[in-house]
Amino acid sequence: MEKAIIAIAAALSVGIPAAATAYAQAKIGTAGAGTVAEKPETAGTIIILEALPETMVILGFVVAIMLILRFA
Amino acid sequence: MIQSMMRLAIWGVAARQKEIIQEMHRLGVLHIGQNGAQKEAGPEGLAALRLLRGRILGLVESLGWTRWSSLTDENIDEVERLMSGLEPEELTSDIDASIDEFAGRLTALLEEKNFLEDQLSRLKRGKDTLDRFASFFRQGRGGEATALWLVSGENANAAMGALKAAYASGGEDRDGRIHFVPGRDSFGVLGVRIPSGFEGETGRILTDWKALPWDMSELCPGVPAEKRLEALEKKIGEVSERLDVISGDLKKASSEWGPRLGALFMFLDGKTEQASVEAGLSLSPNSFGLFGWIPEDALLATVASLKEKFGGDILLQWRRPEEDEWGEVPTSLKNSPLTAPFELFLKLLSPPSYSGVDPTAAVALFFPFFSGCMIGDIGYGAVIFLIALRLRRSAGAVIKNAGSILLAISLWSIAWGAAWGELFGDTGHRLFHLEPLWVERSESVTPVMAFTVALGAAHVMLGLLIGVWQGIKNRHRHQWMEKAGNLVVLFSFIVALMLLKAELPQAFFSIPLSLLVIGLVLLVGGGGIGGIIEAFGSFGNIISYVRIAAIGLSSAILALVASSFLDVFGLSVLGIILAVMIHLLNFVLAIGGSGLHAARLHYVEFFGKFYSGNGEEYKPFQRRRGSSWKKQS
Numbered sequence: 001m002e003k004a005i006i007a008i009a010a011a012l013s014v015g016i017p018a019a020a021t022a023y024a025q026a027k028i029g030t031a032g033a034g035t036v037a038e039k040p041e042t043a044g045t046i047i048i049l050e051a052l053p054e055t056m057v058i059l060g061f062v063v064a065i066m067l068i069l070r071f072a
Numbered sequence: 073m074i075q076s077m078m079r080l081a082i083w084g085v086a087a088r089q090k091e092i093i094q095e096m097h098r099l100g101v102l103h104i105g106q107n108g109a110q111k112e113a114g115p116e117g118l119a120a121l122r123l124l125r126g127r128i129l130g131l132v133e134s135l136g137w138t139r140w141s142s143l144t145d146e147n148i149d150e151v152e153r154l155m156s157g158l159e160p161e162e163l164t165s166d167i168d169a170s171i172d173e174f175a176g177r178l179t180a181l182l183e184e185k186n187f188l189e190d191q192l193s194r195l196k197r198g199k200d201t202l203d204r205f206a207s208f209f210r211q212g213r214g215g216e217a218t219a220l221w222l223v224s225g226e227n228a229n230a231a232m233g234a235l236k237a238a239y240a241s242g243g244e245d246r247d248g249r250i251h252f253v254p255g256r257d258s259f260g261v262l263g264v265r266i267p268s269g270f271e272g273e274t275g276r277i278l279t280d281w282k283a284l285p286w287d288m289s290e291l292c293p294g295v296p297a298e299k300r301l302e303a304l305e306k307k308i309g310e311v312s313e314r315l316d317v318i319s320g321d322l323k324k325a326s327s328e329w330g331p332r333l334g335a336l337f338m339f340l341d342g343k344t345e346q347a348s349v350e351a352g353l354s355l356s357p358n359s360f361g362l363f364g365w366i367p368e369d370a371l372l373a374t375v376a377s378l379k380e381k382f383g384g385d386i387l388l389q390w391r392r393p394e395e396d397e398w399g400e401v402p403t404s405l406k407n408s409p410l411t412a413p414f415e416l417f418l419k420l421l422s423p424p425s426y427s428g429v430d431p432t433a434a435v436a437l438f439f440p441f442f443s444g445c446m447i448g449d450i451g452y453g454a455v456i457f458l459i460a461l462r463l464r465r466s467a468g469a470v471i472k473n474a475g476s477i478l479l480a481i482s483l484w485s486i487a488w489g490a491a492w493g494e495l496f497g498d499t500g501h502r503l504f505h506l507e508p509l510w511v512e513r514s515e516s517v518t519p520v521m522a523f524t525v526a527l528g529a530a531h532v533m534l535g536l537l538i539g540v541w542q543g544i545k546n547r548h549r550h551q552w553m554e555k556a557g558n559l560v561v562l563f564s565f566i567v568a569l570m571l572l573k574a575e576l577p578q579a580f581f582s583i584p585l586s587l588l589v590i591g592l593v594l595l596v597g598g599g600g601i602g603g604i605i606e607a608f609g610s611f612g613n614i615i616s617y618v619r620i621a622a623i624g625l626s627s628a629i630l631a632l633v634a635s636s637f638l639d640v641f642g643l644s645v646l647g648i649i650l651a652v653m654i655h656l657l658n659f660v661l662a663i664g665g666s667g668l669h670a671a672r673l674h675y676v677e678f679f680g681k682f683y684s685g686n687g688e689e690y691k692p693f694q695r696r697r698g699s700s701w702k703k704q705s
Contacts (some may be wrong), residue, residue, distance in 0.1 A: 026579060037160060042424070043108055043420050044420030044421035044422075044675065044685075045421075047671070047672070048419065048672070048675045048676050049677060051668075051672035051675070051676060052676065054619070054672070055615075055616050058615065058622060059615065059621045061618065061619075061622045062177075062521075062615060062618055063679050065517060065518075065521065069517075
């Protein structure tokens, strides 16, 4: 039972930031596509902006691994 | 690295101005300074040249000719020889007159093609609709008239109800027949077989419901409704045939005239650019002056060439840019053949400033290393190697560069594959008892994560170090203090961690504590409170490198899943197909994911520490080459 709860916690620590990242990237992506269409020279900046929210999932992944290694 | 530039000033006698400008255009090394060119305004001849250049480009695009890369300098030189000695006014009038007839014929062909394409589309739509009335027409009885009406979808049911009621009142033998086909928009077509004697009544009812008779007079005039399908098919055949003839003519014209007009455009473009530079020269009655920026290694050859050709009619002065001029100096990158393909990463950003740092060498070192670490499979690496070799044989510069980048990634993938002991997942272990040289990453997650964080710390600290050096070089006190403070704070934490790990006495902790204080003082001195926030960001940046382990782990597990299909289905066709498909998916994800994430680590985590892309790209005054200029114009 305890292991199952830890597994759920680990899954949530990746899943919730993943959903949040997806939401943020969708918003940035639509705006970014419009911007690049107007000004192709902004492509680099848009890639950076698009990539920024991914850090949330990476931090979630670190938390998940810590949960599993420490408690499971 | 960023090439060292020289400021070159050219003074010449006015009589040889045109020749000197032409020679500079031929040499193609001078980036004209801001005072040297006046792009927007100019004499009337320049405006006419620009107009003609636009007209020629319009013709080339109308022909659909795009093989700009196939144009050689010889093609353009040939046009130049034919046009030599003509003044811009004569040039424009002569060319204008000679292409008038061709432009007229081309326009007529294109207009006919557009008209026929439009007609064909309408004919096909009409045929599609009539196809759906085929059985309706076949069941016609003698003495009944057949008519088609356009009616809006919302009125169709009501109109059909009214018609049925009217026909029913005439008795059983006068039932008529109605068939409605909805169209793509809000209108549809109503087919009505009208019992004799009800023609007027039918027309009145349908007009009341705002229907319009559809006699298809524009597509097949005067043809009775039941014969229209046949007539439309015949007409579609005729129009398609004529379209084929026109397309053939256009293709022939494109292959014959495209290269000629392309070369003419390139020639006119050169003339326009030269005239534009001439219009912006600083002039006195007998002389003119032009200045610009030239790479230091091209200076001596250029000076020698100009001196040899113009002797005493030209005076040249050159010097290094002053510190207050650095903002105006264009940036030209020059890297070794091994690292030059990685300049591709800077194309997505504004170029670095002249006083900045070119990070290409660092990208060439770290990008394939990170990407290879994520892929980490000998088999995948070998496949990427083969793809890279194929791409490197391509004629396009961008694809060739992408091939070189992939080649570096493939070599690191193979090296990391050996470290993780992976060859198409665990296939290598199953078949050849391949063992990891370091750890099996799908089992030992912690050491891999720790390694990637250490890698991140090194990468971020290298970025900060470059930032410090850049700040000192450009005498930006705030910049170097902030970057140095950030660096020292990070270093103090690393030292503290090492001391903790080594379980040394507490007295040793005074070292990281002192470093932390020094770092904080530098941070506040350089960037104020913002500097401290920046330092927190650096810790986040370092943790971000865990993605290398995370993506690598997912790739390794997906490869294991692929192989496990063979365990479930045995060595059967189904098992092999499923395993190959999963490996293929993993391979595509590995290339895409590793490339994107490695690029992100550079753009965000690494470049963020020092890169200031506010430079001006070095654009020498020269003939355009290839087709990349089309993206810029």
